[in-house]
Amino acid sequence: MGRCIPTIAYAIFSPVGSYDVERIRPKLALWKFASCDGCQLSLLDCEDELLEIAGQVEIAYFLEATRASVEGPYDLSLVEGSVTTAHDALRIQEIRKKSRFLVTIGACATAGGIQALRNFADVREYAAIVYARPDYIQTLATSTSIAEHVKVDFELRGCPISTRQLVEVISAFLAGRKPQTPPHSVCVECKIAGNLCVMVGHGTPCLGPVTHAGCGALCPSYNRGCYGCYGPMETPNASSLSTWLCKLGMDEDALKRVYRTFNANADAFRKESERHEN
Secondary structure (H helix, E strand, O other): OOOOOOOOOHHHHOOOOOOOOOOOOOEEEEEEOEOOOHHHHHHHOOOHHHHHHHHHOEEEEOOOOOOOEOOOOEEEEEEEOEEOOHHHHHHHHHHHHOEEEEEEEOHHHHHOOHHHHHHHOOHHHHHHHHOOOHHHOOOOOOOEOHHHOOOOOEEEOOOOOOHHHHHHHHHHHHHOOOOOOOOOEHHHHHHHHOOOOHHHHHOOOOOHHHEEOOOOOOOHHHOOOOOOOOOEOOOOOHHHHHHHHHHOOOOHHHHHHHOOOOOOOOHHHHHHHHHOOO
């Protein structure tokens, strides 16, 4: 993927016959829910690409970068974080109403995030352990993805997301085309990088066979197993992988925990972890 942002499709974002890009720049908004801000920072980490993006759009709302706030409607909203409070459940509805396209970015927004571990336990017990006055805490019993509350036009997975994939997604929506992000697993990235399979070569447990590509096989490149940061790939066979992980020495408790990290509430990972619950 090239570094430059494609020219905005005038048929989508500008009046017929208008070529004044400055006048009709589409509005980009970035919203935060329950998260660590890491995926928002990925946009700031784009560096040269960020300058290209800023020249093509009006950054209407992005509190991580500016206090400026421009009223909607917005052409493209990027949403980071999961829904964990009643207030946020209402807020995402309002954001959806004033957004032409809504894209969720990161494991929190697409799968509930690490905070979705509460979904397997009693959140009141957690609050009692963490806070001196848990009676002041108002939160939902679960942490859920944005797609469980509103229509989402595209999900960009990762913890954090890939800056290259983020630029591709923004470019695609501004140009009126479908984003091109890989549907395959981390194993393909390992093959491209010429890595020796850590499971076959070293007997190291690895979630690469069921994990969505995007990180460039970062951990396996350093002889570490994949932790599943990018969530489940398309049509993963987690139960088959668990059989092999068991042969590598993982017991039922370890198998449960390995699927309960950043994407614990992603459908495929959640179901597989629950299969090893008892």
